[in-house]
Amino acid sequence: MITFQISQPNQPAQTVEADSLSGMDALEQLHVKGLDRVVAVRVNGQAKDLSAAIEAKSEVEPIYVESEEGLEILRHSTSHVMAMAVKELFPGVKVTIGPAIENGFYYDFDYERPFKEDDLPVIEEKMNEFIQADLPFERKEISTQDAVSFFQSQGEDYKVEIIQDLDSDRVSLYTQGGFTDLCRGPHLVSTGKIKAFKLTHVAGAYWRGDENKAMLSRIYGTAFPDKKSLKTYLQRLEEAKKRDHVKLGKQLDIFSTHEEIGAGMIVWHPRGGMLRHLLEEFEIREHLKRGYEIVKGPLILKTALWETSGHFDHYRENMYFTEIDNQSYGIKPMNCLSHMLIYKAGLKSYRDLPKRYFELGLVHRHERSGVLRGLLRVREFTQDDAHILCTPGQLDDEIKGVLDFIKDIMAVFQFEYSLEISTRPEKSIGSDEDWERATHALKTAMDDQHLHYRINEGDGAFYGPKIDVKLKDALDREWQCATVQCDFTLPERFDLYYIDKDGQKHRPVMIHRVILGALERFIGILIEHYAGAFPVWLSPVQAMILTVTDRNIPFGEKVLKTLLDAEIRAEGDFRNEKLGSKVREAQMQKVPYMLIIGDKEAEQGGVTPRLRDGRNLPFMVTDDFVHMVNEECKQRR
RNA sequence: GCCAGCGUAGCUCAGAUGGUAGAGCAACUGAUUUGUAAUCAGUGGGUCGGGGGUUCGAUUCCCUUCGCUGGCUCCA
Numbered sequence: 001m002i003t004f005q006i007s008q009p010n011q012p013a014q015t016v017e018a019d020s021l022s023g024m025d026a027l028e029q030l031h032v033k034g035l036d037r038v039v040a041v042r043v044n045g046q047a048k049d050l051s052a053a054i055e056a057k058s059e060v061e062p063i064y065v066e067s068e069e070g071l072e073i074l075r076h077s078t079s080h081v082m083a084m085a086v087k088e089l090f091p092g093v094k095v096t097i098g099p100a101i102e103n104g105f106y107y108d109f110d111y112e113r114p115f116k117e118d119d120l121p122v123i124e125e126k127m128n129e130f131i132q133a134d135l136p137f138e139r140k141e142i143s144t145q146d147a148v149s150f151f152q153s154q155g156e157d158y159k160v161e162i163i164q165d166l167d168s169d170r171v172s173l174y175t176q177g178g179f180t181d182l183c184r185g186p187h188l189v190s191t192g193k194i195k196a197f198k199l200t201h202v203a204g205a206y207w208r209g210d211e212n213k214a215m216l217s218r219i220y221g222t223a224f225p226d227k228k229s230l231k232t233y234l235q236r237l238e239e240a241k242k243r244d245h246v247k248l249g250k251q252l253d254i255f256s257t258h259e260e261i262g263a264g265m266i267v268w269h270p271r272g273g274m275l276r277h278l279l280e281e282f283e284i285r286e287h288l289k290r291g292y293e294i295v296k297g298p299l300i301l302k303t304a305l306w307e308t309s310g311h312f313d314h315y316r317e318n319m320y321f322t323e324i325d326n327q328s329y330g331i332k333p334m335n336c337l338s339h340m341l342i343y344k345a346g347l348k349s350y351r352d353l354p355k356r357y358f359e360l361g362l363v364h365r366h367e368r369s370g371v372l373r374g375l376l377r378v379r380e381f382t383q384d385d386a387h388i389l390c391t392p393g394q395l396d397d398e399i400k401g402v403l404d405f406i407k408d409i410m411a412v413f414q415f416e417y418s419l420e421i422s423t424r425p426e427k428s429i430g431s432d433e434d435w436e437r438a439t440h441a442l443k444t445a446m447d448d449q450h451l452h453y454r455i456n457e458g459d460g461a462f463y464g465p466k467i468d469v470k471l472k473d474a475l476d477r478e479w480q481c482a483t484v485q486c487d488f489t490l491p492e493r494f495d496l497y498y499i500d501k502d503g504q505k506h507r508p509v510m511i512h513r514v515i516l517g518a519l520e521r522f523i524g525i526l527i528e529h530y531a532g533a534f535p536v537w538l539s540p541v542q543a544m545i546l547t548v549t550d551r552n553i554p555f556g557e558k559v560l561k562t563l564l565d566a567e568i569r570a571e572g573d574f575r576n577e578k579l580g581s582k583v584r585e586a587q588m589q590k591v592p593y594m595l596i597i598g599d600k601e602a603e604q605g606g607v608t609p610r611l612r613d614g615r616n617l618p619f620m621v622t623d624d625f626v627h628m629v630n631e632e633c634k635q636r637r
Numbered sequence: 638g639c640c641a642g643c644g645u646a647g648c649u650c651a652g653a654u655g656g657u658a659g660a661g662c663a664a665c666u667g668a669u670u671u672g673u674a675a676u677c678a679g680u681g682g683g684u685c686g687g688g689g690g691u692u693c694g695a696u697u698c699c700c701u702u703c704g705c706u707g708g709c710u711c712c713a
Contacts (some may be wrong), residue, residue, distance in 0.1 A: 009667080097710085097712060097713065098713090099711070099712060099713085100711085101711055102711065106708095108709095114640055114641065115641085115643085116641065117642065119643075134660090159713075162712090162713055163713080166713075171713075172713085173713095174713095183713050184713055185713090201641085201642090201707060202640085202641060202642090202706075202707090202708085203641065203707060203708030203709070204639060204640025204641065204708065204709060205639095205640080205642065205708065205709045205710090206640095206709055206710085207640075207710095208710055208712080209640070209709065209710035210709095210710080211639065211709075211711085215639060215640055215709080216640090216709090217640075217641085218640090218708070218709080220707095220708080225709060233697090246705085248704085250648080251648090251661055257704085257705085258706045259686065259687090259705090260703095260704095262703095262704090263703085263704065263705090289692090368638050368639095369638070369704095370638060370639070370640090370708090371638090371708085371709095373705090373706075373707090374705090374706090395638075398678080542674095546672095546673085548670085548671065548672050548673095549670045549671055549672090550670060550671090551670075575704045576669080576670070576671085577671080577675090577676085578669095578670090578671050578672090578675080578676060579671070579672050579673055580671090580672085580673060580674065580675065580676095581671095581675050581676080582673085582674095582676060583672095583673045583675095584673090584674035584675055585674085586674095586677085587673095588674080596672070596673065598671095598672055600672090608672090608673090610673060614673080614674085616673075
C-alpha cells in the first residue's frame with residue numbers, strides 16, 4: 001500500500017491509500033468534472049496516458065478533448081487508427097510518420113502505388129470497424145535495440161531509420177489491436193473514443209521533405225470531439241472556399257490567367273487594374289511621407305552585373321536570361337542592382353544618409369511549376385520594393401522605422417500578421433560576423449518593440465537574414481508579404497561608400513524591404529480578406545447608378561457626370577431592366593453604393609443610396625453623397 | 638520538379654460501357670417602362686484544353702503536351 005499525495009494545480013493535496021494509481025484514478029479521486037471528455041492527464045507538467053501509473057506525489061490536471069492539446073491527442077490517435085486500417089487493407093504498405101497538425105492529421109505511407117481519393121471511403125470504413133471494436137491503446141517502453149529489431153522484423157524500414165536517428169536508449173511503442181507504432185504519445189484510452197473523423201485528401205510527400213528521397217503517399221484527415229463540430233468545421237471550409245480569390249477574381253472580373261500566355265502570369269482586367277492603381281497610389285503617398293525617394297530601374301541587366309551581385313551564383317535557377325547583340329542579359333528577379341548603381345552615381349556624404357530608394361519594381365522569377373497558385377505565387381510580379389542605405393549607426397533606427405511602417409499599413413487593412421526571423425541558409429555569401437551582426441540587429445529591433453516572432457532556421461536570403469511578415473489566406477495558409485532584410489554584402493560587392501565625418505570612406509549598410517510584398521499576392525490575400533467586398537476607398541467601382549425607368553436616364557447621366565467630376569468611381573446601369581435585377585447584379589459585383597434614381601430622386605435632385613448589406617440610406621442631394629464618399633476614402637474605410 | 642485530381646458554350650455545370658453533345662445564367666433580337674437579389678418570348682453560340690496513337694469511327698480508351706487545384710519536414 002502506497003500513500004499518494006495528489007492535487008490539482010493551486011489546490012490542496014489529497015491523500016489516497018492505494019497499491020497503484022493511474023492518472024484516471026487520480027482525476028476520479030479528485031472529483032474532476034467531465035471525465036468523459038478527458039483524453040489524457042498532465043502529471044507534474046507532463047502529458048500522460050490516462051492509464052499511466054502516477055508517482056506518489058503528483059499534481060494532476062485533466063486534458064480535455066476540446067482543448068488544443070486534447071484535439072492533438074485525438075487526431076494523433078486517429079492517425080494511428082488510419083495507419084492500422086491502411087496496413088490491413090493494403091498488405092506490403094510501409095508506414096512512416098503520422099503526426100497531428102493544425103486542424104487535423106496526416107500519415108505518410110510507402111506503397112507500390114500512390115493512394116487515390118477513391119481509396120479514402122474504403123479506409124474510412126475499415127477505421128470505423130476498429131473504432132467500433134473499441135481497441136485499447138497500450139503503451140510499452142522497450143530498448144532502442146529491441147525496437148529496431150522489432151520494426152526490422154515487420155519490414156518497417158522507415159521506423160527503423162527514425163529510431164536510429166533518435167539518440168535515446170529507450171523508445172515507447174503503442175499498440176492497438178494488432179498494430180504497433182513507434183510513438184511518444186500520449187494517446188486516447190481506446191479507439192472507441194474517436195467520435196467523429198473524416199479523411200479529406202491525398203497528396204504526395206517526400207520522405208523527410210527531401211525531394212531526393214522517396215515519394216510517399218500522404219493521406220490527410222481530421223477528427224473532432226463530436227459529429228457536430230466536425231460538420232461545423234467542414235462547413236466552415238466550404239465557406240472559406242467561396243472566398244477563394246481565384247473564384248472571386250473571375251466573378252468580380254479582376255484578373256485572369258491564360259494557357260496561351262503561360263503559367264504564373266497574370267492579366268489584369270479593368271477592375272483589377274484599378275485596384276492595383278489604388279494600391280500603388282496609396283503606397284507612393286505613404287512612402288513619400290516617410291522620406292523615401294521614387295526610382296526606377298530597367299527590367300533586364302547584363303549578366304555580368306548579376307555575377308557581381310552574387311545572384312548568378314546563388315539565384316540563377318530562379319532567373320530568366322536572354323541575349324542581346326551577343327551579350328548575355330538577366331531579367332531581374334530583384335530590384336536591388338539598379339538601386340546600388342543609383343547610390344554609386346554620386347559621391348555620398350554621411351549627411352546624405354540614410355538614402356531610401358523606393359521602386360514599384362516588376363520582377364520575374366522562375367518558380368517551380370508545382371508551386372504556382374492563383375495570385376499567391378506567380379512568376380511575374382510587382383514588388384513595393386525599397387533599399388535603404390545607411391550608416392551602421394543608423395541601422396537599428398531604420399529597421400524600427402520599417403517595422404513601424406509595416407504596422408501602420410497592416411492596420412489600414414486590419415490585417416493580423418505573424419513575424420518570423422529567417423537565418424543563414426546553406427547557400428549564402430558574406431562573413432559569419434556580418435550575418436551575426438545583421439541577425440542581431442533584426443532581433444534587437446523586434447525585441448525593443450516587444451514583438452513576438454518565430455525563428456525559421458536557414459531560410460534567409462542568400463545575402464542576409466530577414467524578418468518575414470506573414471498573412472493568412474481564406475484557408476488559413478500563411479503567405480509571406482512584408483519582409484525586412486539586412487545586407488552587409490552587396491554594399492561590399494558593389495564597393496559602395498560614403499565619406500564620414502573623419503573624411504574617410506566607410507561602407508554603408510543596406511536594408512532590402514517590402515511592405516505589401518508582391519502586389520499580386522497582396523491583392524490575392526486582400527480579396528480573400530474582404531471576401532471581394534472592398535472598402536469604399538479600394539473599391540474599383542464605388543457607386544453604381546441604377547435608374548428605375550427610362551424616364552430617369554437623363555437625371556441618372558447628370559448624377560454620373562457629377563460623381564465622375566468629383567473623382568468618384570461611378571458607373572451607370574441605365575438598361576431597360578427591372579430595378580430588382582439591377583440591384584441584384586450590383587450586389588453580386590459587391591459595389592459599395594447603389595444609387596437608386598426614380599422619379600422622386602429626379603424631382604428632388606438627389607439619390608437614395610443602398611448599401612451592400614441591403615440597408616438604404618435616406619435620400620440625399622448628390623453633393624452630400626460626394627462628401628460622404630470622400631470622407632470615407634480619406635479615412636480609408 | 639514530384640504525387641494525386643481536374644480541364645465540355647463567355648460563366649456554373651450535366652452527359653454518353655467509343656456512333657462528333659445538353660441545361661441554367663450571360664449574349665443577341667423583340668415585347669415590356671418597371672422602386673430595392675433575377676419580366677417574358679425567340680435566336681445564335683462548342684474542332685468536349687492542344688498534339689499523336691488504337692479503331693470503320695474518339696470528346697469518351699492509350700500516350701504525350703499545356704494549364705488549373707491540393708500537397709511535398711507543424712517531424713515517433
